[in-house]
Amino acid sequence: MNASAHQELEPTEYVIEAKGLSKCFGDNIAVNKLDLKIPKGSIYGFLGPNGCGKSTSIRLLTGLLEASEGEVNILGQPLLGHEESLKKRIGYMTQKFSLYDNLTVQENLNFVGAIYGFAGRKKKNRIEELLALYDLEKQTKQFAGSMSGGQKQRLALACATLHSPELLFLDEPTSAVDPENRREFWERLFDLCDAGTTILVSTHYMDEAERCHALAIMEEGNKRADGSPQALMDAMPATVVEVSGNQLRQFKQTLIQHPDILSAAQIGSHLRVLVKQQVADPLNFISQLSQGREALLARPSLEDVFVACTGGRHVD
Numbered sequence: 001m002n003a004s005a006h007q008e009l010e011p012t013e014y015v016i017e018a019k020g021l022s023k024c025f026g027d028n029i030a031v032n033k034l035d036l037k038i039p040k041g042s043i044y045g046f047l048g049p050n051g052c053g054k055s056t057s058i059r060l061l062t063g064l065l066e067a068s069e070g071e072v073n074i075l076g077q078p079l080l081g082h083e084e085s086l087k088k089r090i091g092y093m094t095q096k097f098s099l100y101d102n103l104t105v106q107e108n109l110n111f112v113g114a115i116y117g118f119a120g121r122k123k124k125n126r127i128e129e130l131l132a133l134y135d136l137e138k139q140t141k142q143f144a145g146s147m148s149g150g151q152k153q154r155l156a157l158a159c160a161t162l163h164s165p166e167l168l169f170l171d172e173p174t175s176a177v178d179p180e181n182r183r184e185f186w187e188r189l190f191d192l193c194d195a196g197t198t199i200l201v202s203t204h205y206m207d208e209a210e211r212c213h214a215l216a217i218m219e220e221g222n223k224r225a226d227g228s229p230q231a232l233m234d235a236m237p238a239t240v241v242e243v244s245g246n247q248l249r250q251f252k253q254t255l256i257q258h259p260d261i262l263s264a265a266q267i268g269s270h271l272r273v274l275v276k277q278q279v280a281d282p283l284n285f286i287s288q289l290s291q292g293r294e295a296l297l298a299r300p301s302l303e304d305v306f307v308a309c310t311g312g313r314h315v316d
């Protein structure tokens with residue numbers, strides 16, 4: 001599925017527009033002809049496994065890395081030649097949070113504030129505001145290196161948004177925190193979004209991708225599909241059938257040998273089977289193979305979409 005499923009949004013203003021964006025490292029094509037149109041005020045996700053080119057794409061879009069090919073417009077300006085002025089309007093939070101471990105929370109924020117030209121009362125007020133917003137008031141004198149994953153994440157977000165960027169890039173911001181912190185973090189992202197910030201976030205978590213307004217499914221440097229989670233599920237090029245019954249492990253092995261079956265994965269007490277689009281009556285097709293086991297059609301999930309878009313290559 002290569003189609004863009006979010007055409008129905010038809011936004012008036014794109015904050016990121018990329019055309020044919022590519023990056024090669026020697027013979028390795030890390031990003032291959034990426035096209036993007038990300039509307040203002042949305043949260044857009046890059047979903048894909050390790051090494052699929054998410055970080056490289058983000059670095060290209062922030063101007064930190066020079067593209068091998070392609071064009072990028074950020075906030076209505078060509079990125080090329082405007083990197084410096086755009087930096088003031090962009091925030092970037094890296095996978096490793098990029099904090100100074102041997103500086104305190106206050107010192108980290110002071111340092112970032114100074115980089116963005118904040119001084120005096122303006123800097124003090126903004127930092128106080130962020131300490132309150134990100135629940136770090138009790139940690140001001142604590143060294144960043146000694147904080148928990150969730151606290152580091154909140155400090156990193158405070159640093160990345162200190163200058164109130166219009167566009168925020170987050171590279172796998174939640175990989176080092178627990179599910180509760182992830183949920184809280186996403187609430188904060190929606191607050192930022194509500195205040196007008198456009199957010200591009202990379203992840204390899206399906207549940208996280210599902211929270212985005214729209215997302216791109218990436219694999220080996222290629223965008224395999226994009227659109228809102230619902231549009232992607234509606235347009236999925238496969239049908240989901242759930243099978244329950246006995247000897248599911250053996251039955252799964254039989255199913256995955258079949259050329260019309262994209263994948264079969266055990267979820268609790270049933271098998272979730274993706275049947276290729278060319279099969280006219282998928283339920284009947286699976287029922288015939290099921291030898292008395294129960295087969296039912298199921299609603300697709302984003303994980304199913306991911307599997308279907310990547311041809312079943314990223315599942316067992």
Ligand SMILES: Nc1ncnc2c1ncn2[C@@H]1O[C@H](COP(=O)(O)OP(=O)(O)OP(=O)(O)O)[C@@H](O)[C@H]1O
Nearest residue numbers: 025028030048049050051052053054055056057172
């Ligand atoms: N500076 C570099 N020099 C050479 N190869 C690189 C460089 N940066 C990235 N790559 C390669 O580009 C490909 C994409 O890497 P990238 O880090 O963008 O993937 P990713 O999807 O962000 O993965 P992860 O989640 O593991 O960070 C990989 O094959 C990686 O080895």
